[in-house]
Amino acid sequence: MNVGFDDMINLVEGFGFRLCRVRGSHHIFIHPEVPELINLQRVGGQAKPYQIRQFLKLVERYNLILEDN
Numbered sequence: 001m002n003v004g005f006d007d008m009i010n011l012v013e014g015f016g017f018r019l020c021r022v023r024g025s026h027h028i029f030i031h032p033e034v035p036e037l038i039n040l041q042r043v044g045g046q047a048k049p050y051q052i053r054q055f056l057k058l059v060e061r062y063n064l065i066l067e068d069n
Contacts, residue, residue, distance in 0.1 A: 001049045005040070008047035012038055012055060015064045034062050 003011075009027070013019075017029035017038055029038040038055055041048050058064070 001052055003047045003052055005042040005045055005047050008040060008052065008055075012040065014066050015059060016067055031062075031064075034058060034064070 009019075012029050015031070016033075017031045020028045020030045020037070022028070025041045027040045027042075029040065031038075036058060038051075038058065040051055040055075
């Protein structure tokens with residue numbers, strides 16, 4: 001599963017997550033209705049596949065929908 005890091009950030013933000021902080025290569029995102037954090041790391045311009053899977057599971061678990069902007 002290859003997803004560009006910038007595309008992944010746009011997707012995460014589209015579901016209502018906001019960048020909370022950056023620690024080294026770790027970009028930490030929070031959501032006002034989700035108690036769990038999202039951690040994304042760039043590897044060669046791509047998001048890590050396991051982090052993409054974790055994000056998709058959160059979307060399903062909390063029934064998140066893509067926001068209209």
